[in-house]
Amino acid sequence: MDFQLSDDQRALRSGMRDLLGAVFDRDRLRAAVERGGALDRSLWRELGAAGFFALRLPEEEGGVGLGLPEAVLLFEEAGRALLPGPLVATHLAAGLVKGAAEGEAVVTAVAGDLPVAHLAEADAVLVVGAEPPAGEATGAESLAGEALRAFVAAARPVRSMDPLTPLHRAPAVSVRTRAVAERAPAATERTPAHAGRFRFEAALLTAAEQLGSAARTTEEAVQHAGSREQFGSPVGVFQAVKHLCADMLARTEPARAAVYAAAVTGDPVEIAAAKLLADEAAVRNARDCLQIHGGMGFTWEADVHLHLKRAWLRAASWLTGAGAEELLAADLGAAGRLPRSSAAPGRPVPEVGGGG
Numbered sequence: 001m002d003f004q005l006s007d008d009q010r011a012l013r014s015g016m017r018d019l020l021g022a023v024f025d026r027d028r029l030r031a032a033v034e035r036g037g038a039l040d041r042s043l044w045r046e047l048g049a050a051g052f053f054a055l056r057l058p059e060e061e062g063g064v065g066l067g068l069p070e071a072v073l074l075f076e077e078a079g080r081a082l083l084p085g086p087l088v089a090t091h092l093a094a095g096l097v098k099g100a101a102e103g104e105a106v107v108t109a110v111a112g113d114l115p116v117a118h119l120a121e122a123d124a125v126l127v128v129g130a131e132p133p134a135g136e137a138t139g140a141e142s143l144a145g146e147a148l149r150a151f152v153a154a155a156r157p158v159r160s161m162d163p164l165t166p167l168h169r170a171p172a173v174s175v176r177t178r179a180v181a182e183r184a185p186a187a188t189e190r191t192p193a194h195a196g197r198f199r200f201e202a203a204l205l206t207a208a209e210q211l212g213s214a215a216r217t218t219e220e221a222v223q224h225a226g227s228r229e230q231f232g233s234p235v236g237v238f239q240a241v242k243h244l245c246a247d248m249l250a251r252t253e254p255a256r257a258a259v260y261a262a263a264v265t266g267d268p269v270e271i272a273a274a275k276l277l278a279d280e281a282a283v284r285n286a287r288d289c290l291q292i293h294g295g296m297g298f299t300w301e302a303d304v305h306l307h308l309k310r311a312w313l314r315a316a317s318w319l320t321g322a323g324a325e326e327l328l329a330a331d332l333g334a335a336g337r338l339p340r341s342s343a344a345p346g347r348p349v350p351e352v353g354g355g356g
Contacts, residue, residue: 048103079212
């Protein structure tokens, strides 16, 4: 199977990188840090106008009509740029929540008991995989209006390790809350199997962000190693630094192959493997990049710590390392007995966490 990018896919990725370089450069990144992660609505609308959120909607519904592999390329670029906000939830809500596809609405998601990102600024909250009321088969629903206001009022802010991602500890979603929820269009057609696909797609897009961050910190480490001098020579000539840079690349490229392959197959087990590899690459690469930067890497003015903190946060979102390992172990134990399909009945699927 050939996982090389097509010319159109390369152009899409290049165009997204150019767009983010123009609308979210380092000055805007640092401004977002100073705002405590508060979203820039004008930036959100620019992303919507560029088709970031509507990428996978059919053209007849006003979308771009592309697929999961193309979405992965865009989220990889978002991860490189440390683009803040509940990008994954809003992308998945396109076509379900009014205004999400156009970037007019900010949508976050709650799944499990993990904190919810950007809850105070959200126009809607997707409740993913909640047990539906009796007689209904829905895998996700949207809280908006009065239900959203009640939900936000019951939540409490918690300290976030990432200055660009404010978090709230959300209350449990009760049947009474769901009764007044504004349901997303076609929500009653969603099934628990669809909720599983929603979660795994979210995990894959999060893995793509981790991949972008891992690639970016590798580049920053190599650049610094070549320009920073000690004892009259660039620090990159020292063997220990060379090994760190080589290890960073050796983590990034297998993660890239796994993420791209999972985007093509959509298989939950391959998505779990991709998330596991991408989380490791993002976290360990950021730590190695910080090490190569030395004392200046620990300063607030350097961007390295932002990559590390975001990588830690994403690693706990949607599909954690423990959840991915459980799924991979279950697949190994069931090898040869279950069909490899996301809709395979009886396939063991562990609980996966929530996130933005």
